[in-house]
Amino acid sequence: MALHVEHATKRFGNFTAVDDVSLQVGQGQMHGFLGANGAGKTTTFRMILGLLDPTSGKVSWNGKPITYGTSPEIGYLPEERGLYPKMKVEDQLIYLAELRRMPRLEAKREAARWLERFEVPHYASKKVEELSKGNQQKIQLIASLLHKPSLLILDEPFSGLDPVNVEMLKSAIQDFQKQGATIVFSSHRMDHVEELCDNISILDKGKMVLSGSIRDAKRSFGKQKVHIKTDGDLSALKSMEGVEKFKKTKDGALFQISDDAAAQTLLNESMKLGALRHFAIEEPSLEEIFIAKVGKLHA
Amino acid sequence: MHSFWIIFKQAFWTKAKTKSFVITTIIVCASFFLMANLPKLLEAFQGPEEDSVLHIVDASGELAPRLQEQLELIDSSVHAVPTGMSEAELRDGIANGTVEAYMVLEQEGQLTARYVSESANEMENGSGIEQAVQSLQTVLTAESLNLNGSQVERLFAPALFEREAISASSKSQEELSQTRGLVYILIMLIYMSVIYYPNMIATEVATEKSSRVMEILISSVSPVKHMFAKIAGIGTLGILQMLVFGLSGYAAIQTAGTGMTEGVFSVFGFSEVKISTFLFAVLFFLLGYFLYAVLAALLGSLVSRIEDAQQLMLPMMFLIIVASFIAFSGISVPEAKFVTVASFIPFFAPLVMFLRVGMLDLPLWEPLLAIAIMLITIGLLGWFGARVYRGGVLMYGSSQSLKDIRRAITLGNKK
Numbered sequence: 001m002a003l004h005v006e007h008a009t010k011r012f013g014n015f016t017a018v019d020d021v022s023l024q025v026g027q028g029q030m031h032g033f034l035g036a037n038g039a040g041k042t043t044t045f046r047m048i049l050g051l052l053d054p055t056s057g058k059v060s061w062n063g064k065p066i067t068y069g070t071s072p073e074i075g076y077l078p079e080e081r082g083l084y085p086k087m088k089v090e091d092q093l094i095y096l097a098e099l100r101r102m103p104r105l106e107a108k109r110e111a112a113r114w115l116e117r118f119e120v121p122h123y124a125s126k127k128v129e130e131l132s133k134g135n136q137q138k139i140q141l142i143a144s145l146l147h148k149p150s151l152l153i154l155d156e157p158f159s160g161l162d163p164v165n166v167e168m169l170k171s172a173i174q175d176f177q178k179q180g181a182t183i184v185f186s187s188h189r190m191d192h193v194e195e196l197c198d199n200i201s202i203l204d205k206g207k208m209v210l211s212g213s214i215r216d217a218k219r220s221f222g223k224q225k226v227h228i229k230t231d232g233d234l235s236a237l238k239s240m241e242g243v244e245k246f247k248k249t250k251d252g253a254l255f256q257i258s259d260d261a262a263a264q265t266l267l268n269e270s271m272k273l274g275a276l277r278h279f280a281i282e283e284p285s286l287e288e289i290f291i292a293k294v295g296k297l298h299a
Numbered sequence: 300m301h302s303f304w305i306i307f308k309q310a311f312w313t314k315a316k317t318k319s320f321v322i323t324t325i326i327v328c329a330s331f332f333l334m335a336n337l338p339k340l341l342e343a344f345q346g347p348e349e350d351s352v353l354h355i356v357d358a359s360g361e362l363a364p365r366l367q368e369q370l371e372l373i374d375s376s377v378h379a380v381p382t383g384m385s386e387a388e389l390r391d392g393i394a395n396g397t398v399e400a401y402m403v404l405e406q407e408g409q410l411t412a413r414y415v416s417e418s419a420n421e422m423e424n425g426s427g428i429e430q431a432v433q434s435l436q437t438v439l440t441a442e443s444l445n446l447n448g449s450q451v452e453r454l455f456a457p458a459l460f461e462r463e464a465i466s467a468s469s470k471s472q473e474e475l476s477q478t479r480g481l482v483y484i485l486i487m488l489i490y491m492s493v494i495y496y497p498n499m500i501a502t503e504v505a506t507e508k509s510s511r512v513m514e515i516l517i518s519s520v521s522p523v524k525h526m527f528a529k530i531a532g533i534g535t536l537g538i539l540q541m542l543v544f545g546l547s548g549y550a551a552i553q554t555a556g557t558g559m560t561e562g563v564f565s566v567f568g569f570s571e572v573k574i575s576t577f578l579f580a581v582l583f584f585l586l587g588y589f590l591y592a593v594l595a596a597l598l599g600s601l602v603s604r605i606e607d608a609q610q611l612m613l614p615m616m617f618l619i620i621v622a623s624f625i626a627f628s629g630i631s632v633p634e635a636k637f638v639t640v641a642s643f644i645p646f647f648a649p650l651v652m653f654l655r656v657g658m659l660d661l662p663l664w665e666p667l668l669a670i671a672i673m674l675i676t677i678g679l680l681g682w683f684g685a686r687v688y689r690g691g692v693l694m695y696g697s698s699q700s701l702k703d704i705r706r707a708i709t710l711g712n713k714k
Binding site for chain 2: 012013046049050051052071074076078080081082083084085087095096098099100101143144
């Protein structure tokens, strides 16, 4: 049970929107898909969903191509929110679930359950256009997973939500993952991705610039920070090998180093300079990795 | 197939439940009843028609009773009463409402009449009175020429004029006048429905696109299935609406009383009309609908905002309007060359071929050929439309023109 994207490329005329992207998401995994605006995330999702055919390469779900035959197994939350503005919330959810071949009665029951969970049961008979953006977003998410898909594609699921609602939707998505669903989602919010995902891919201008587990990404990023608090003067260590950046703070200094060995040397050397009150190796945040990977290529 | 029915049902019910659709249906049905019962209703509002009095200023004293004779001959409700009042008094009477109208009659070789009333349309029988005065003039002239009654009758007997057509395909004059009314109404119906329902489809598709729900729909169901289910759903709605119109029109005529029924049916040729005309009407309605519906869905899939849909629909509307021009002008000359040619052009055929089938005795292969041409065109358009639709529904941009068709095909292209 897995999603495989193998060397997928999509060209529109001379423009290459997605260039040789490969991706594997195992069953029950949550995969974060990062990229600047226009990096090709939505196009990749559309290829996964079979809305667009790759120019070359292929996409498979459990070894089979994704077609309309597999549509009941797949749920999709598009980046541009899409619901019938003048249709009642409940009717809408049932209609969309029926299209994914869920029996009507079951869809009705599930819709009621989800509306309850998201604390909006009283919206069932309201028109979508009467709802606030945040609440429309909840409905949109319900529409994507009501029919119990085993593969869920979420394009920016948390945009436009307040922190309380983000938590509510996050926990719903996590519960859904625990039930065995495979989830791919994109976001601009690195903290969300870091919290939810084990694996990530970073896309830049259609090319995959990073793919793998978050831990590996941080390790291989090689740019760690060392934070030292001491009374001694650390400025002598500024020009030590492996130190890329040095910044004096009021009670010590902050180093950026290029490899793990440098951290050890720093520890040894700084102990000689005075009594240490604090020594920490800080992992780079996903945000830093993202900016370094994408920002560098843009420069 | 399951999802086809779900979309079908949804397309049918969302449109059927819209206020505008329900109100239009009710208004049209109500107007049938209103029109059919108009004479009755007018009577009910006005009460029984009152006889009106026309004061006649007649110096000779002979003309008033003779005018009365003529008025009775044409069943007029106006009574011509000689009056002793002067014109000034009568004018005052009109001003304060005691006198409805008066007429000054004089005969000096020729009859002259001057009709005076408050406004020009006073006394509904203004023309009836004129007619009575004309016949009085005729009678008086005949008398002065010493003609007797039968001589006068002979003088005014109309000539017998009949038309007979030699061409085998043309129907006899009697048949034609009977058929013409019916064909006219049916062409009108087909014309309106190929505008109305395909427009519904284009707006529907544009709505789904502009609200971006389309992306969810086509990730669940293939765009082609989605398109055809929608066309079928709205088509069924159209047939039902037409049926409701037909039945209510029939019921309206029935309630209007027997005289009306016979009158209307003979004028429009319902009683004599062949069943085949109706069958062809239904067939051409369906074909015309499908042809234009596919085109409308294709165009609707290209726009990203509902407002732009109307603009892209223009070329299609143009086709329909041209077809209707040919059809309506062809009613009087169904055998003209341009009508014959147009009846085999797929976009005109629903109206024009139906006109020919209705008005002429065509060999069967002609309508069948036109139907085959239309079926092939629908097939081609369906295939082409589906390709455009696939890409069109994913396409969001500001430019809204027919050039987008190419972009849409590229986007939706397999490989």
